[in-house]
Amino acid sequence: MSRNRRLKLQIFRVAVFLVLGAFFLLPIGAMFEFSTRGVTDTAPRTLNAWLTIGQTPDLVAAILASLGLAVLTSLGMLLLLVPTMIWIRLRLPYLTRAMEFLCLLPLTIPAIVLVAGLAPIYLWMNLNINDSILTLAFVYLILVLPFAYRALFTGLAAIDVKTLAEAARSLGANWGTVMLRVIVPNMSVAILNACLLSVAVVLGEFTIANLLNYVNLQVAIALLGRANATVSIAVAVASLLFAFILLVILSFAGRPRARVHLEDTGLPYPGAAGGGLR
Amino acid sequence: MTTAVAAAGVGTATRAGVEIRLENLRRRYGAVTALDGLTLTLAPGELVALLGPSGCGKTTALRLLAGLEEADGGRVVIGGHDVTGLPANKRDTGMVFQAYSLFPHMTAWENVAFGLQMRKIGAADRRRRAIETLELVGLGGFANRYAHQMSGGQQQRVALARALAIRPKVLLLDEPLSALDAKVRVRLRDEIRRVQLDVGITTLFVTHDQEEALAIADRVGVMQSGRLEQVGPPTTIYSRPATPFVAEFVGLTNRLPGIVRGGQVEVRGTSLPLVQPDAADGAAVALVRPEAVTFASDNETAAGPLVGTVIAVAFLGATSRVTVDLGDITVLAQLATSEAAAHPAGTRVRLALRPDAVLIARETTGATSA
Numbered sequence: 087m088s089r090n091r092r093l094k095l096q097i098f099r100v101a102v103f104l105v106l107g108a109f110f111l112l113p114i115g116a117m118f119e120f121s122t123r124g125v126t127d128t129a130p131r132t133l134n135a136w137l138t139i140g141q142t143p144d145l146v147a148a149i150l151a152s153l154g155l156a157v158l159t160s161l162g163m164l165l166l167l168v169p170t171m172i173w174i175r176l177r178l179p180y181l182t183r184a185m186e187f188l189c190l191l192p193l194t195i196p197a198i199v200l201v202a203g204l205a206p207i208y209l210w211m212n213l214n215i216n217d218s219i220l221t222l223a224f225v226y227l228i229l230v231l232p233f234a235y236r237a238l239f240t241g242l243a244a245i246d247v248k249t250l251a252e253a254a255r256s257l258g259a260n261w262g263t264v265m266l267r268v269i270v271p272n273m274s275v276a277i278l279n280a281c282l283l284s285v286a287v288v289l290g291e292f293t294i295a296n297l298l299n300y301v302n303l304q305v306a307i308a309l310l311g312r313a314n315a316t317v318s319i320a321v322a323v324a325s326l327l328f329a330f331i332l333l334v335i336l337s338f339a340g341r342p343r344a345r346v347h348l349e350d351t352g353l354p355y356p357g358a359a360g361g362g363l364r
Numbered sequence: 365m366t367t368a369v370a371a372a373g374v375g376t377a378t379r380a381g382v383e384i385r386l387e388n389l390r391r392r393y394g395a396v397t398a399l400d401g402l403t404l405t406l407a408p409g410e411l412v413a414l415l416g417p418s419g420c421g422k423t424t425a426l427r428l429l430a431g432l433e434e435a436d437g438g439r440v441v442i443g444g445h446d447v448t449g450l451p452a453n454k455r456d457t458g459m460v461f462q463a464y465s466l467f468p469h470m471t472a473w474e475n476v477a478f479g480l481q482m483r484k485i486g487a488a489d490r491r492r493r494a495i496e497t498l499e500l501v502g503l504g505g506f507a508n509r510y511a512h513q514m515s516g517g518q519q520q521r522v523a524l525a526r527a528l529a530i531r532p533k534v535l536l537l538d539e540p541l542s543a544l545d546a547k548v549r550v551r552l553r554d555e556i557r558r559v560q561l562d563v564g565i566t567t568l569f570v571t572h573d574q575e576e577a578l579a580i581a582d583r584v585g586v587m588q589s590g591r592l593e594q595v596g597p598p599t600t601i602y603s604r605p606a607t608p609f610v611a612e613f614v615g616l617t618n619r620l621p622g623i624v625r626g627g628q629v630e631v632r633g634t635s636l637p638l639v640q641p642d643a644a645d646g647a648a649v650a651l652v653r654p655e656a657v658t659f660a661s662d663n664e665t666a667a668g669p670l671v672g673t674v675i676a677v678a679f680l681g682a683t684s685r686v687t688v689d690l691g692d693i694t695v696l697a698q699l700a701t702s703e704a705a706a707h708p709a710g711t712r713v714r715l716a717l718r719p720d721a722v723l724i725a726r727e728t729t730g731a732t733s734a
Contacts, residue, residue: 253465255452257479
């Protein structure tokens with residue numbers, strides 16, 4: 087590649103980065119700017135709206151509820167999808183298409199239709215079992231299925247599940263060990279991606295919670311927006327930042343772990359010489 | 365190396381080996397019969413290679429022995445115990461797969477130690493045994509490497525160490541060399557044989573590579589369509605094949621038309637003894653090895669049933685393969701390169717057939733060199 091061409095490519099990359107960066111950051115910057123405005127146009131900037139977040143009990147409860155829902159939904163999704171997908175890949179490959187169809191189905195069902203079907207069930211649950219907002223985790227589990235399925239499917243496709251499982255079985259591992267010790271660690275990035283997508287869907291969900299009369303983060307932001315616009319925008323920015331920080335944390339957590347060196351185990355470390363069969 | 369074996373305890377535990385019996389194993393996949401009553405016994409410490417074309421059932425046999433698949437019928441007996449109903453993790457087998465099967469998130473020594481951990485061996489002991497077994501396969505210095513930091517040959521050696529570290533009753537090798545390049549394949553093949561002899565473990569080796577099977581095995585079983593065509597030492601398989609399929613699958617074979625008469629077959633004026641001397645008289649096709657075809661020492665090349673023209677000479681190293689057109693058929697002859705060099709393409713030659721026993725096939729059409 088000529089130097090000229092390389093330079094042009096570099097300029098193109100930077101331009102794309104700047105345009106996309108502006109596309110994402112400008113609205114957030116505008117929101118932040120709005121959330122720090124004073125009471126009047128001439129009043130100095132203030133962080134009052136941000137400080138008010140912690141002093142609004144309903145908002146804090148909604149944030150905690152949404153975080154709880156995110157955790158429950160992610161756990162439920164992992165418990166439901168990971169073993170099922172691994173088992174289908176190993177033992178029931180002819181069910182792959184059916185599984186994919188089922189998991190992608192929620193994409194085609196509008197939230198309002200979902201609520202129409204679920205409302206009687208939630209009414210019965212509220213009267214007979216529990217009316218906690220955390221029961222929304224069941225319906226959120228359905229919502230996150232398409233996203234989580236695709237993320238996990240990609241992770242499973244990247245490894246030779248059958249051979250790894252058979253190798254572990256021949257070494258004496260039972261099916262539980264095969265999944266937890268052999269397959270899952272090799273699809274950890276996919277699992278983290280699935281969790282991240284699930285958390286993002288749950289934290290951003292408004293329609294179903296609102297229609298079923300639950301106050302989650304987005305419903306609380308909407309309600310607050312009617313009373314105090316700057317606080318509601320501050321919460322919206324905070325939730326975006328939270329998602330961003332979560333993404334960064336998950337990205338780092340998804341990296342391969344540090345190598346376990348024999349030096350650390352106290353065993354004599356064999357010399358560098360060894361088989362040179364390459 | 366023996367020291368390493370003893371230190372690892374791999375050899376001492378399994379040196380005697382155990383007998384393996386596959387009895388009348390049957391397996392179908394829908395309408396396809398993968399195994400049709402396979403019966404095979406492996407003597408303690410023996411290495412048997414199952415050889416055959418793709419789809420002949422050799423890998424199915426190995427997987428049934430490993431417990432990775434269930435048989436429709438028959439029995440698997442390891443060391444006198446019927447293990448037919450046992451799952452793979454209870455069978456005490458070590459297996460090396462065709463595909464690279466190291467756990468990518470573990471280092472080499474962690475891979476080797478995995479099976480030991482499944483057997484509840486203490487942490488210090490399993491680390492020590494893992495390292496010692498890695499040294500057995502010559503990879504002591506690679507203990508801390510991940511699979512992606514090793515070559516294919518190294519990965520398969522770690523896989524071999526992993527299979528041996530658990531001191532299994534039987535070692536199963538499912539085409540472990542097929543993903544490697546030719547040079548590494550030969551070296552690793554010899555390495556596997558050395559380790560197998562050191563450890564003395566009963567081993568079933570599955571391959572479609574005849575050279576590999578003949579070079580490494582105590583006995584070779586040639587399979588076709590889910591059945592064993594012949595089992596025997598490599599020399600027997602090669603020089604006295606039991607069926608036309610074995611003759612043609614193992615090594616190159618010339619198919620020469622002839623007439624069976626009184627326990628001999630007459631091929632273009634030369635009488636050859638038969639592997640099956642009770643064959644009925646009549647027209648037949650004699651299966652003649654290229655090594656049994658030589659150039660006659662005289663210069664009578666004007667005419668005759670074995671006079672023809674050299675049309676190609678393929679250099680193979682110490683030997684060369686010469687293709688001779690006899691008019692109605694072409695014949696392959698494998699000769700010393702020096703002799704072949706004296707007869708370049710276009711040379712008229714007269715062939716001679718060594719009186720090695722040959723096998724006959726009954727179909728008489730399409731007789732050409734294989």
